[in-house]
Amino acid sequence: MDDCGKRSFCINMLKYSRGVRIRYLVGLCLVVSASIAFYLVSSNSPKSADMWAARHNLFPGQLVNENDLEIRKVRFETQALTYLSAKQSIIGMQIKRAVMTNELIPTDAILQDAELLDNSLIVLPVGREYISTVLASGEKIDLYLVTTEAPFKAKLIGKDLGVFAFDRKGIDFNNLVNLTLIVPAEEVEQILSNTQGGNLRIVQHQVG
Known part of the structure:
Protein backbone atom coordinates (compact mmCIF):
# COMPACT_ATOMS: atom_id res chain seq x y z
CA MET A 1 0.00 0.00 0.00
CA ASP A 2 1.51 3.36 -1.03
CA ASP A 3 1.60 6.45 1.15
CA CYS A 4 -1.56 7.86 -0.39
CA GLY A 5 -3.49 4.70 0.34
CA LYS A 6 -2.23 4.55 3.92
CA ARG A 7 -3.26 8.14 4.48
CA SER A 8 -6.72 7.48 3.08
CA PHE A 9 -7.08 4.39 5.26
CA CYS A 10 -6.11 6.27 8.40
CA ILE A 11 -8.58 9.06 7.60
CA ASN A 12 -11.39 6.56 7.13
CA MET A 13 -10.54 4.78 10.40
CA LEU A 14 -10.49 8.10 12.23
CA LYS A 15 -13.92 9.00 10.82
CA TYR A 16 -15.29 5.58 11.78
CA SER A 17 -13.91 5.79 15.31
CA ARG A 18 -15.34 9.30 15.74
CA GLY A 19 -18.74 8.12 14.46
CA VAL A 20 -18.74 5.23 16.92
CA ARG A 21 -17.93 7.56 19.82
CA ILE A 22 -20.68 9.98 18.81
CA ARG A 23 -23.27 7.20 18.56
CA TYR A 24 -22.14 5.85 21.93
CA LEU A 25 -22.46 9.27 23.55
CA VAL A 26 -25.89 9.83 21.97
CA GLY A 27 -27.08 6.42 23.23
CA LEU A 28 -25.70 7.11 26.69
CA CYS A 29 -27.51 10.48 26.80
CA LEU A 30 -30.78 8.81 25.80
CA VAL A 31 -30.43 6.22 28.55
CA VAL A 32 -29.66 8.89 31.17
CA SER A 33 -32.59 11.04 29.97
CA ALA A 34 -34.97 8.09 30.14
CA SER A 35 -33.80 7.26 33.68
CA ILE A 36 -34.28 10.86 34.81
CA ALA A 37 -37.74 11.01 33.23
CA PHE A 38 -38.77 7.74 34.92
CA TYR A 39 -37.56 9.02 38.29
CA LEU A 40 -39.46 12.30 37.93
CA VAL A 41 -42.67 10.53 36.92
CA SER A 42 -42.47 7.95 39.69
CA SER A 43 -41.59 10.52 42.36
CA ASN A 44 -44.51 12.75 41.38
CA SER A 45 -47.11 9.99 40.96
CA PRO A 46 -49.50 9.13 43.82
CA LYS A 47 -48.13 6.56 46.25
CA SER A 48 -50.07 3.36 46.87
CA ALA A 49 -50.70 2.29 50.45
CA ASP A 50 -52.36 -0.61 52.25
CA MET A 51 -55.44 0.68 54.09
CA TRP A 52 -58.12 -0.89 56.29
CA ALA A 53 -61.57 -1.30 54.76
CA ALA A 54 -64.78 -2.66 56.28
CA ARG A 55 -65.72 -6.17 55.13
CA HIS A 56 -69.30 -5.50 56.25
CA ASN A 57 -71.23 -2.77 58.04
CA LEU A 58 -69.67 -1.67 61.33
CA PHE A 59 -71.79 0.08 63.95
CA PRO A 60 -71.04 2.40 66.89
CA GLY A 61 -70.08 0.51 70.02
CA GLN A 62 -68.86 -2.54 68.12
CA LEU A 63 -65.41 -3.91 68.90
CA VAL A 64 -63.34 -4.56 65.80
CA ASN A 65 -62.19 -8.12 65.13
CA GLU A 66 -60.15 -9.56 62.29
CA ASN A 67 -63.24 -10.79 60.44
CA ASP A 68 -64.50 -7.21 60.15
CA LEU A 69 -61.51 -6.02 58.14
CA GLU A 70 -59.84 -6.40 54.80
CA ILE A 71 -56.83 -4.68 53.26
CA ARG A 72 -57.22 -2.44 50.22
CA LYS A 73 -54.30 -1.09 48.19
CA VAL A 74 -55.15 2.52 47.41
CA ARG A 75 -53.42 5.36 45.56
CA PHE A 76 -53.84 8.70 47.29
CA GLU A 77 -53.38 12.14 45.78
CA THR A 78 -53.98 13.70 49.20
CA GLN A 79 -55.74 13.00 52.50
CA ALA A 80 -54.15 9.61 53.12
CA LEU A 81 -53.86 10.50 56.80
CA THR A 82 -57.63 10.73 57.17
CA TYR A 83 -57.88 6.93 56.81
CA LEU A 84 -56.39 4.13 58.86
CA SER A 85 -53.30 2.42 57.49
CA ALA A 86 -53.19 -1.38 57.59
CA LYS A 87 -49.86 -0.97 59.37
CA GLN A 88 -51.82 0.25 62.39
CA SER A 89 -53.43 -2.45 64.53
CA ILE A 90 -57.09 -1.67 65.30
CA ILE A 91 -58.21 -5.14 66.43
CA GLY A 92 -60.16 -4.79 69.65
CA MET A 93 -60.79 -1.08 69.21
CA GLN A 94 -64.28 0.36 69.41
CA ILE A 95 -66.23 1.80 66.50
CA LYS A 96 -67.27 5.40 67.12
CA ARG A 97 -69.41 6.00 64.04
CA ALA A 98 -70.95 3.72 61.44
CA VAL A 99 -68.72 2.47 58.62
CA MET A 100 -70.37 0.94 55.56
CA THR A 101 -69.34 -2.21 53.68
CA ASN A 102 -66.24 -1.68 51.49
CA GLU A 103 -65.66 1.78 52.94
CA LEU A 104 -62.13 2.73 53.93
CA ILE A 105 -62.09 3.19 57.69
CA PRO A 106 -61.63 6.87 58.64
CA THR A 107 -59.41 7.74 61.57
CA ASP A 108 -62.33 9.46 63.29
CA ALA A 109 -64.45 6.28 63.18
CA ILE A 110 -62.37 4.64 65.92
CA LEU A 111 -62.44 5.67 69.56
CA GLN A 112 -59.05 6.87 70.71
CA ASP A 113 -57.55 5.76 74.03
CA ALA A 114 -58.66 8.87 75.91
CA GLU A 115 -62.23 8.44 74.69
CA LEU A 116 -62.27 4.77 75.68
CA LEU A 117 -61.44 5.74 79.24
CA ASP A 118 -64.59 7.86 79.36
CA ASN A 119 -66.88 4.87 78.72
CA SER A 120 -67.76 1.77 80.71
CA LEU A 121 -69.63 -1.45 79.94
CA ILE A 122 -72.49 -2.51 82.21
CA VAL A 123 -74.66 -5.62 81.96
CA LEU A 124 -78.36 -5.38 82.79
CA PRO A 125 -80.90 -8.23 82.83
CA VAL A 126 -83.91 -7.14 80.79
CA GLY A 127 -87.09 -9.13 80.31
CA ARG A 128 -87.40 -10.76 76.91
CA GLU A 129 -90.77 -9.10 76.29
CA TYR A 130 -89.13 -5.67 76.54
CA ILE A 131 -86.45 -6.36 73.93
CA SER A 132 -87.21 -5.76 70.28
CA THR A 133 -86.24 -8.57 67.91
CA VAL A 134 -84.71 -5.97 65.58
CA LEU A 135 -82.39 -4.52 68.23
CA ALA A 136 -78.79 -4.71 67.05
CA SER A 137 -75.34 -4.04 68.45
CA GLY A 138 -74.22 -0.51 67.80
CA LEU A 179 -77.98 -6.53 77.72
CA THR A 180 -74.48 -5.00 77.65
CA LEU A 181 -74.53 -1.22 77.31
CA ILE A 182 -71.84 1.37 76.68
CA VAL A 183 -72.30 3.98 79.37
CA PRO A 184 -70.37 7.20 80.09
CA ALA A 185 -68.28 6.52 83.17
CA GLU A 186 -69.86 9.34 85.13
CA GLU A 187 -73.36 7.88 84.61
CA VAL A 188 -72.68 4.30 85.77
CA GLU A 189 -73.55 4.92 89.42
CA GLN A 190 -76.75 6.77 88.55
CA ILE A 191 -77.99 4.00 86.25
CA LEU A 192 -77.14 1.11 88.58
CA SER A 193 -78.80 2.93 91.48
CA ASN A 194 -82.06 3.16 89.56
CA THR A 195 -82.48 -0.37 88.24
CA GLN A 196 -84.49 -1.73 91.19
CA GLY A 197 -88.21 -1.40 91.91
CA GLY A 198 -89.45 -1.74 88.37
CA ASN A 199 -89.01 -3.13 84.89
CA LEU A 200 -86.33 -1.84 82.54
CA ARG A 201 -87.70 -0.64 79.22
CA ILE A 202 -85.71 0.17 76.12
CA VAL A 203 -86.64 2.88 73.67
CA GLN A 204 -84.77 2.56 70.39
CA HIS A 205 -83.83 5.66 68.45
CA GLN A 206 -85.67 5.85 65.16
CA VAL A 207 -83.40 5.51 62.14
CA GLY A 208 -84.06 7.59 59.03
Whole structure:
Protein backbone atom coordinates (compact mmCIF):
# COMPACT_ATOMS: atom_id res chain seq x y z
CA MET A 1 0.00 0.00 0.00
CA ASP A 2 1.51 3.36 -1.03
CA ASP A 3 1.60 6.45 1.15
CA CYS A 4 -1.56 7.86 -0.39
CA GLY A 5 -3.49 4.70 0.34
CA LYS A 6 -2.23 4.55 3.92
CA ARG A 7 -3.26 8.14 4.48
CA SER A 8 -6.72 7.48 3.08
CA PHE A 9 -7.08 4.39 5.26
CA CYS A 10 -6.11 6.27 8.40
CA ILE A 11 -8.58 9.06 7.60
CA ASN A 12 -11.39 6.56 7.13
CA MET A 13 -10.54 4.78 10.40
CA LEU A 14 -10.49 8.10 12.23
CA LYS A 15 -13.92 9.00 10.82
CA TYR A 16 -15.29 5.58 11.78
CA SER A 17 -13.91 5.79 15.31
CA ARG A 18 -15.34 9.30 15.74
CA GLY A 19 -18.74 8.12 14.46
CA VAL A 20 -18.74 5.23 16.92
CA ARG A 21 -17.93 7.56 19.82
CA ILE A 22 -20.68 9.98 18.81
CA ARG A 23 -23.27 7.20 18.56
CA TYR A 24 -22.14 5.85 21.93
CA LEU A 25 -22.46 9.27 23.55
CA VAL A 26 -25.89 9.83 21.97
CA GLY A 27 -27.08 6.42 23.23
CA LEU A 28 -25.70 7.11 26.69
CA CYS A 29 -27.51 10.48 26.80
CA LEU A 30 -30.78 8.81 25.80
CA VAL A 31 -30.43 6.22 28.55
CA VAL A 32 -29.66 8.89 31.17
CA SER A 33 -32.59 11.04 29.97
CA ALA A 34 -34.97 8.09 30.14
CA SER A 35 -33.80 7.26 33.68
CA ILE A 36 -34.28 10.86 34.81
CA ALA A 37 -37.74 11.01 33.23
CA PHE A 38 -38.77 7.74 34.92
CA TYR A 39 -37.56 9.02 38.29
CA LEU A 40 -39.46 12.30 37.93
CA VAL A 41 -42.67 10.53 36.92
CA SER A 42 -42.47 7.95 39.69
CA SER A 43 -41.59 10.52 42.36
CA ASN A 44 -44.51 12.75 41.38
CA SER A 45 -47.11 9.99 40.96
CA PRO A 46 -49.50 9.13 43.82
CA LYS A 47 -48.13 6.56 46.25
CA SER A 48 -50.07 3.36 46.87
CA ALA A 49 -50.70 2.29 50.45
CA ASP A 50 -52.36 -0.61 52.25
CA MET A 51 -55.44 0.68 54.09
CA TRP A 52 -58.12 -0.89 56.29
CA ALA A 53 -61.57 -1.30 54.76
CA ALA A 54 -64.78 -2.66 56.28
CA ARG A 55 -65.72 -6.17 55.13
CA HIS A 56 -69.30 -5.50 56.25
CA ASN A 57 -71.23 -2.77 58.04
CA LEU A 58 -69.67 -1.67 61.33
CA PHE A 59 -71.79 0.08 63.95
CA PRO A 60 -71.04 2.40 66.89
CA GLY A 61 -70.08 0.51 70.02
CA GLN A 62 -68.86 -2.54 68.12
CA LEU A 63 -65.41 -3.91 68.90
CA VAL A 64 -63.34 -4.56 65.80
CA ASN A 65 -62.19 -8.12 65.13
CA GLU A 66 -60.15 -9.56 62.29
CA ASN A 67 -63.24 -10.79 60.44
CA ASP A 68 -64.50 -7.21 60.15
CA LEU A 69 -61.51 -6.02 58.14
CA GLU A 70 -59.84 -6.40 54.80
CA ILE A 71 -56.83 -4.68 53.26
CA ARG A 72 -57.22 -2.44 50.22
CA LYS A 73 -54.30 -1.09 48.19
CA VAL A 74 -55.15 2.52 47.41
CA ARG A 75 -53.42 5.36 45.56
CA PHE A 76 -53.84 8.70 47.29
CA GLU A 77 -53.38 12.14 45.78
CA THR A 78 -53.98 13.70 49.20
CA GLN A 79 -55.74 13.00 52.50
CA ALA A 80 -54.15 9.61 53.12
CA LEU A 81 -53.86 10.50 56.80
CA THR A 82 -57.63 10.73 57.17
CA TYR A 83 -57.88 6.93 56.81
CA LEU A 84 -56.39 4.13 58.86
CA SER A 85 -53.30 2.42 57.49
CA ALA A 86 -53.19 -1.38 57.59
CA LYS A 87 -49.86 -0.97 59.37
CA GLN A 88 -51.82 0.25 62.39
CA SER A 89 -53.43 -2.45 64.53
CA ILE A 90 -57.09 -1.67 65.30
CA ILE A 91 -58.21 -5.14 66.43
CA GLY A 92 -60.16 -4.79 69.65
CA MET A 93 -60.79 -1.08 69.21
CA GLN A 94 -64.28 0.36 69.41
CA ILE A 95 -66.23 1.80 66.50
CA LYS A 96 -67.27 5.40 67.12
CA ARG A 97 -69.41 6.00 64.04
CA ALA A 98 -70.95 3.72 61.44
CA VAL A 99 -68.72 2.47 58.62
CA MET A 100 -70.37 0.94 55.56
CA THR A 101 -69.34 -2.21 53.68
CA ASN A 102 -66.24 -1.68 51.49
CA GLU A 103 -65.66 1.78 52.94
CA LEU A 104 -62.13 2.73 53.93
CA ILE A 105 -62.09 3.19 57.69
CA PRO A 106 -61.63 6.87 58.64
CA THR A 107 -59.41 7.74 61.57
CA ASP A 108 -62.33 9.46 63.29
CA ALA A 109 -64.45 6.28 63.18
CA ILE A 110 -62.37 4.64 65.92
CA LEU A 111 -62.44 5.67 69.56
CA GLN A 112 -59.05 6.87 70.71
CA ASP A 113 -57.55 5.76 74.03
CA ALA A 114 -58.66 8.87 75.91
CA GLU A 115 -62.23 8.44 74.69
CA LEU A 116 -62.27 4.77 75.68
CA LEU A 117 -61.44 5.74 79.24
CA ASP A 118 -64.59 7.86 79.36
CA ASN A 119 -66.88 4.87 78.72
CA SER A 120 -67.76 1.77 80.71
CA LEU A 121 -69.63 -1.45 79.94
CA ILE A 122 -72.49 -2.51 82.21
CA VAL A 123 -74.66 -5.62 81.96
CA LEU A 124 -78.36 -5.38 82.79
CA PRO A 125 -80.90 -8.23 82.83
CA VAL A 126 -83.91 -7.14 80.79
CA GLY A 127 -87.09 -9.13 80.31
CA ARG A 128 -87.40 -10.76 76.91
CA GLU A 129 -90.77 -9.10 76.29
CA TYR A 130 -89.13 -5.67 76.54
CA ILE A 131 -86.45 -6.36 73.93
CA SER A 132 -87.21 -5.76 70.28
CA THR A 133 -86.24 -8.57 67.91
CA VAL A 134 -84.71 -5.97 65.58
CA LEU A 135 -82.39 -4.52 68.23
CA ALA A 136 -78.79 -4.71 67.05
CA SER A 137 -75.34 -4.04 68.45
CA GLY A 138 -74.22 -0.51 67.80
CA GLU A 139 -77.65 1.09 68.16
CA LYS A 140 -78.39 3.98 70.48
CA ILE A 141 -81.15 3.60 73.05
CA ASP A 142 -82.80 5.36 75.98
CA LEU A 143 -83.27 3.33 79.14
CA TYR A 144 -86.36 3.72 81.34
CA LEU A 145 -87.45 2.20 84.64
CA VAL A 146 -91.22 1.57 84.79
CA THR A 147 -92.83 0.93 88.18
CA THR A 148 -94.69 -2.35 88.66
CA GLU A 149 -97.56 -0.90 90.69
CA ALA A 150 -100.27 1.58 89.77
CA PRO A 151 -100.08 4.39 89.07
CA PHE A 152 -97.38 3.24 86.66
CA LYS A 153 -94.62 5.77 86.14
CA ALA A 154 -91.67 5.78 83.79
CA LYS A 155 -88.34 7.32 84.73
CA LEU A 156 -85.54 8.02 82.28
CA ILE A 157 -82.36 6.62 83.83
CA GLY A 158 -80.04 6.58 80.79
CA LYS A 159 -80.04 8.51 77.53
CA ASP A 160 -78.17 7.87 74.27
CA LEU A 161 -76.58 4.66 75.52
CA GLY A 162 -74.85 2.39 73.05
CA VAL A 163 -75.82 -1.26 72.72
CA PHE A 164 -72.60 -3.25 72.89
CA ALA A 165 -74.08 -6.74 72.84
CA PHE A 166 -76.97 -8.84 74.10
CA ASP A 167 -77.76 -12.52 74.53
CA ARG A 168 -79.95 -13.46 71.58
CA LYS A 169 -80.70 -16.87 73.14
CA GLY A 170 -82.60 -15.08 75.85
CA ILE A 171 -85.04 -13.87 73.23
CA ASP A 172 -85.52 -17.40 71.89
CA PHE A 173 -86.03 -19.10 75.27
CA ASN A 174 -88.35 -16.53 76.86
CA ASN A 175 -86.13 -15.53 79.76
CA LEU A 176 -84.04 -12.57 80.81
CA VAL A 177 -81.76 -11.06 78.21
CA ASN A 178 -78.34 -9.91 79.37
CA LEU A 179 -77.98 -6.53 77.72
CA THR A 180 -74.48 -5.00 77.65
CA LEU A 181 -74.53 -1.22 77.31
CA ILE A 182 -71.84 1.37 76.68
CA VAL A 183 -72.30 3.98 79.37
CA PRO A 184 -70.37 7.20 80.09
CA ALA A 185 -68.28 6.52 83.17
CA GLU A 186 -69.86 9.34 85.13
CA GLU A 187 -73.36 7.88 84.61
CA VAL A 188 -72.68 4.30 85.77
CA GLU A 189 -73.55 4.92 89.42
CA GLN A 190 -76.75 6.77 88.55
CA ILE A 191 -77.99 4.00 86.25
CA LEU A 192 -77.14 1.11 88.58
CA SER A 193 -78.80 2.93 91.48
CA ASN A 194 -82.06 3.16 89.56
CA THR A 195 -82.48 -0.37 88.24
CA GLN A 196 -84.49 -1.73 91.19
CA GLY A 197 -88.21 -1.40 91.91
CA GLY A 198 -89.45 -1.74 88.37
CA ASN A 199 -89.01 -3.13 84.89
CA LEU A 200 -86.33 -1.84 82.54
CA ARG A 201 -87.70 -0.64 79.22
CA ILE A 202 -85.71 0.17 76.12
CA VAL A 203 -86.64 2.88 73.67
CA GLN A 204 -84.77 2.56 70.39
CA HIS A 205 -83.83 5.66 68.45
CA GLN A 206 -85.67 5.85 65.16
CA VAL A 207 -83.40 5.51 62.14
CA GLY A 208 -84.06 7.59 59.03
